[in-house]
Amino acid sequence: MTNQFHFQRTNQSTIIKKYIFSFLYSHSxxxxxxxxxxxxxRSYIFTxxxxxxxxxxxxxxxxxxxxxxxxxxxxxxxxxxxxxxxxxxxxxxxxxxxxxxxxxxxxxxxxxxxxxxxxxxxxxxxxxxxxxxxxxxxxxxxxxxxxxxxxxxxxxxxxxxxxxxxxxxxxxxxxxxxxxxxxxxxxHDICQFNRCLNNGICVPESTHKIFCLCTEFFFGDRCQWKKSSFHLILESQIYFQGVVIQYFDIDFISFDLIFLHQQVYEILPSSLQYQHHQNQMPAIVLARLYTSFHISPNLYLLSLHIQSVSIDGKTFISQDNQCSHIQQLS
Incomplete structure (x- = not known):
């Protein structure tokens, strides 16, 4: 008995799929x-x-x-x-x-x-x-x-x-x-009747279902949503051996930070770019600077914007935006 199905690679699809097939034994x-x-x-069932x-x-x-x-x-x-x-x-x-x-x-x-x-x-x-x-x-x-x-x-x-x-x-x-x-x-080219938007590529999965491969700046079932755009020019005169840029949202009920994404660099880039799969940008962007891998990193606030669709600006990594440890505030 034979079954046939189509699929996309994991780097082309954000949807995890499970296929279930049933095969029948011959009852001759x-x-x-x-x-x-x-x-x-049962002595030879494994051979x-x-x-x-x-x-x-x-x-x-x-x-x-x-x-x-x-x-x-x-x-x-x-x-x-x-x-x-x-x-x-x-x-x-x-x-x-x-x-x-x-x-x-x-x-x-x-x-x-x-x-x-x-x-x-x-x-x-x-x-x-x-x-x-x-x-x-x-x-x-x-x-x-x-x-x-x-x-x-x-x-x-x-x-x-x-x-x-x-x-x-x-x-x-x-x-x-x-x-x-x-x-x-x-x-049956279903893509003629169900087109992907914003230059997305249409891939037919069956006679009634398509999958859209979106460009870098759009997302959604039909690539109908524009990703939130984050662009920040960075300058720093602080010595470090590594930096981790982290993006967070805020839970306004518990006031917890919700981790979304991070980027790791050995050398600080001149600018940061991030396309977010939501209508709004992350509320907080932090930089963790490691002056030594044996010492806890220093924390710097790069961006704080609530309900912003896009961010385009410039910031410095300096003592002015360094986050103090809670013990230093007591």
């Missing part, structure tokens, strides 16, 4: 009998797994073609149970950083239409997959339906991906972002 007499045998004799969940990742390039990126494969050890829950966070790791030899370097998938892929979740292992349009043992059979254009242009045609339950009479088509349907034959 052969597989039912096999599960009964595994339940009665032999008739079921597994494989997740393949594809990326659309500038020519709108789909390229294979990587895959994860997780075995189902306890397939004789009524329900098996598999919860995974998928991470696209650079496998070269793990100092593990790539098993595909020895060319274990030596048939011409096979491709060797290293498992992202288990880099010591590999799997041989057929190239697009090919199937059968050792990928020696070219599927005629795929060859005759069963899937639409720029879709990937995968024979035997539909599973035994749905039947493998027809191939499975892996669609690009703007195409849908069993054969990826339905093209």
């Amino acid at each position: 007499s052969f597989f039912d009998q096999h599960r009964i045998q595994r339940y009665q004799n 032999v797994q008739p079921y597994s969940v494989r997740i393949e990742l594809y990326q659309r390039n500038q020519q709108e073609q789909l390229n294979f990126i990587g895959l994860w494969q997780y075995p189902i050890h306890f397939d004789y149970l009524p329900v098996f829950h598999l919860n995974k966070i998928l991470r696209l790791n650079d496998l070269s950083l793990f100092n593990i030899s790539n098993p595909c370097l020895s060319n274990p998938c030596y048939y011409p239409n096979e491709q060797c892929h290293q498992l992202i979740n288990d880099p010591k292992k590999f799997i041989c997959l057929c190239q697009t349009n090919f199937t059968g043992e050792n990928c020696l059979i070219k599927d005629q339906q795929c060859t005759n254009g069963y899937c639409s242009t720029k879709a990937l045609c995968k024979p035997n991906y539909r599973s035994l339950l749905k039947g493998n009479t027809f191939p499975f088509c892996i669609c690009s972002f703007d195409r849908y349907g069993d054969r990826c034959e339905i093209q």
Whole structure:
């Protein structure tokens, strides 16, 4: 059984998504009998797994073609149970950083239409997959339906991906972002009717939902909100080894400071710029100056503005705006 979904990278989306899929076991007499045998004799459940969940990742390039990126494969050890829950966070790791030899370097998938892929979740292992349009043992059979254009242009045609339950009479088509349907034959550009504002980039997630990639100065579901702008020119004659700029809001009920953001510098910049994801700027901006990493930092007030949409000014880091310790006030 196969499911397909689209997603954005974490640096392109501020929304965390969870996808839930349900897969059904085959209830043929052969597989039912096999599960009964595994339940009665569990000595080899970790060495032999008739079921597994494989997740393949594809990326659309500038020519709108789909390229294979990587895959994860997780075995189902306890397939004789009524329900098996598999919860995974998928991470696209650079496998070269793990100092593990790539098993595909020895060319274990030596048939011409096979491709060797290293498992992202288990880099010591590999799997041989057929190239697009090919199937059968050792990928020696070219599927005629795929060859005759069963899937639409720029879709990937995968024979035997539909599973035994749905039947493998027809191939499975892996669609690009703007195409849908069993054969990826339905093209629906929802971005024509739901445009992103302020030069945002529209990415269709389905036939009825879009995602907007906003520019640096805007935010919101349609990039409709302009970020609050903070620009402050800094001057200082105080020696220090490091500085941390911190941005806070004020809880006017408890009068606690609400931490929002911070920037760390070894050398004080000539100006500060910060685009805030709210309609108003942070009320307080502080600078923590470290003259030595063995001594507590001195605190300086750079900005105090309540309910300001934007700030553009100049300030000095000096004794005049240094915050005194509470013990010095008593």
